[in-house]
Amino acid sequence: MTIETTTPMKAPEPSLSFRSALISTAGHCAVACGFCFRADRAHGFLDVTTYARTLSRLREVGVEGVCLTGGEPTHHPELRTLVRLAHQFGMPVSVVTSARTQEEVSRLSEIGHLLETVTVSADSQGAMLLGRTKRSAESAAATLRSVPASGKVLHLTYWKLSGDECGDIHRLVEEMDVEVQLSPVTLDPVGRHRSGISLHEYVAQQREDAEVLRRYFVLSLDFQEHLTALRTMQLYPERRRGCHSSALYVSANGEVRRCPYGKAGISVRVPRAAIKAFLGSRTEDRVTPDCAAICRPSR
Numbered sequence: 001m002t003i004e005t006t007t008p009m010k011a012p013e014p015s016l017s018f019r020s021a022l023i024s025t026a027g028h029c030a031v032a033c034g035f036c037f038r039a040d041r042a043h044g045f046l047d048v049t050t051y052a053r054t055l056s057r058l059r060e061v062g063v064e065g066v067c068l069t070g071g072e073p074t075h076h077p078e079l080r081t082l083v084r085l086a087h088q089f090g091m092p093v094s095v096v097t098s099a100r101t102q103e104e105v106s107r108l109s110e111i112g113h114l115l116e117t118v119t120v121s122a123d124s125q126g127a128m129l130l131g132r133t134k135r136s137a138e139s140a141a142a143t144l145r146s147v148p149a150s151g152k153v154l155h156l157t158y159w160k161l162s163g164d165e166c167g168d169i170h171r172l173v174e175e176m177d178v179e180v181q182l183s184p185v186t187l188d189p190v191g192r193h194r195s196g197i198s199l200h201e202y203v204a205q206q207r208e209d210a211e212v213l214r215r216y217f218v219l220s221l222d223f224q225e226h227l228t229a230l231r232t233m234q235l236y237p238e239r240r241r242g243c244h245s246s247a248l249y250v251s252a253n254g255e256v257r258r259c260p261y262g263k264a265g266i267s268v269r270v271p272r273a274a275i276k277a278f279l280g281s282r283t284e285d286r287v288t289p290d291c292a293a294i295c296r297p298s299r
Contacts, residue, residue: 018058018063046254056089061279063248095117108147117151121155144176153180167216203234
C-alpha cells in the first residue's frame, strides 16, 4: 500500500493553471478538534447563489473539479443541490467529511452515487486524546461502508502511533480495499504550548511515528519528502518556500484564495476580469505546515 501526499514546490511564474478547488460549505464544525487547521471559523453556510456564481467563475479559469469540505458538509441544508449544481457545470465532486452520526451518514449516503470520491477523516488514538475527538478509524470505516461512492479514502491524522494500532489500521483498510491518506498532527507554536509539547519533543514524535508506519505501510517517496519538508518548516521557518498549488480555495462567504491561509483573496461577486487579474498576479505567500497538510493534489 502506497501513501500519496504533496511536497511544496518552487513557485512558477503566475498563470491561470488551476485544476481543482476546495470549497468550504460552512465555517463551523461540531467536532472542534484541538489540532484543527481549518483556515476559517465562522457561523453560517455557503449560500447557494454565491456557490453557483463561484462555480461559474471557477469554470472560467479552468477549474475542472471541486471538493466540498467544511466545517462539516453533511450539515449543509442543501448539500444535494451543491453537488447537482457542480454537475451542471460539468465538474466532478468530492467530499471531505467527519460524518459519524446516523443523520450525517444518511445524508452522505443519499448523494454517494453522485460523488467521485468521499474522504472520511479519522484520528489515531493518540491524536484523539490530544485533540479531544472521537473520530476513530473504525467509525470512519463504518461511514465509508455506508456510502456508495466510486472512490473511498480514509484520511488518518496520527500522533503517538503504537505498532498494534498501526497493524489494526492496516488490516482495516486492506479488508475494505480503500485508499488511505496519512497526515501527522500539525501543531503551531501556540498549539504546542497549549499541549505542553516542546518543538524538540514534537519533531521527535513525528520521527517515531514515521518509523512505526514504515513497518506496515509502503511510504511513497513523495510522502517521505513531505515529512522532511514539514520538519524543516518547523525547525527553520526562514527557509519556507513560496506557496504553489494547482488547487484554489473558496471560503464559505465566497472569497477565492490561492491557499486557505493566503493573505489575499477576492470575492466571487466582483467582475470576472478582476478575478482573473487576481489569480494571474504573483503571490507572496509562503508555505506553512498547515497549508502543506491541507493542500493535496487531485487524484
